[in-house]
Amino acid sequence: MEYKNESLKKYLDDLSARLPAPGGGSAAAMSAALAASLLSMVLNFTIGKPKYAEHESELKEIFRKTEELRLKFLELVDLDVQAYISKNMRDALNIPFMAARLAFEGIKFCPLLIKKGNVNLISDVAVAAALFESAFVSARFNVDINLKTFEDKKLAKEIRKELAQKEKLVRSIRANTEAKVGKIIGR
Numbered sequence: 001m002e003y004k005n006e007s008l009k010k011y012l013d014d015l016s017a018r019l020p021a022p023g024g025g026s027a028a029a030m031s032a033a034l035a036a037s038l039l040s041m042v043l044n045f046t047i048g049k050p051k052y053a054e055h056e057s058e059l060k061e062i063f064r065k066t067e068e069l070r071l072k073f074l075e076l077v078d079l080d081v082q083a084y085i086s087k088n089m090r091d092a093l094n095i096p097f098m099a100a101r102l103a104f105e106g107i108k109f110c111p112l113l114i115k116k117g118n119v120n121l122i123s124d125v126a127v128a129a130a131l132f133e134s135a136f137v138s139a140r141f142n143v144d145i146n147l148k149t150f151e152d153k154k155l156a157k158e159i160r161k162e163l164a165q166k167e168k169l170v171r172s173i174r175a176n177t178e179a180k181v182g183k184i185i186g187r
Helices: 008-016 024-044 050-085 089-107 110-116 119-147 153-185
Strands: none
Touching (some): 024 089, 024 119, 089 153
């Protein structure tokens, strides 16, 4: 099953069904894909506007990266499903770990888009930050449960340490994004 070529309804129907996959890892990747898509939308409404012309080249590069992330997350939705169906526990660990790392990279665009993105879509930047945080935390839960059966305890400790450090930053970026956007929109 490749959900990237199916309807959202099909994915949600299967996610809610009594099936081994899709599950939490796939849902984490889907949340991150939604976040990256929102940032791409903000950029699509910013690039080419005279008001934001001084940032045009930087915004085009960020757009390229958010689109790349969006496609990677969509791929991870399917890879996570395949890992569980095939009972490949190494991939069941690696895929949410990759999703967490990529969500960390994606959320770092939010502060910049508050400053340089189309102000009319500023709330979408906050929603993207919330979705990236959700994706990161969700992916981390999947990593943590899969690490319980991981034999290399030293590597497991390193992975947990990396994710704990990144989670602090992810939560901080989301909170700061929310506060700044809230101030801009008068919340």
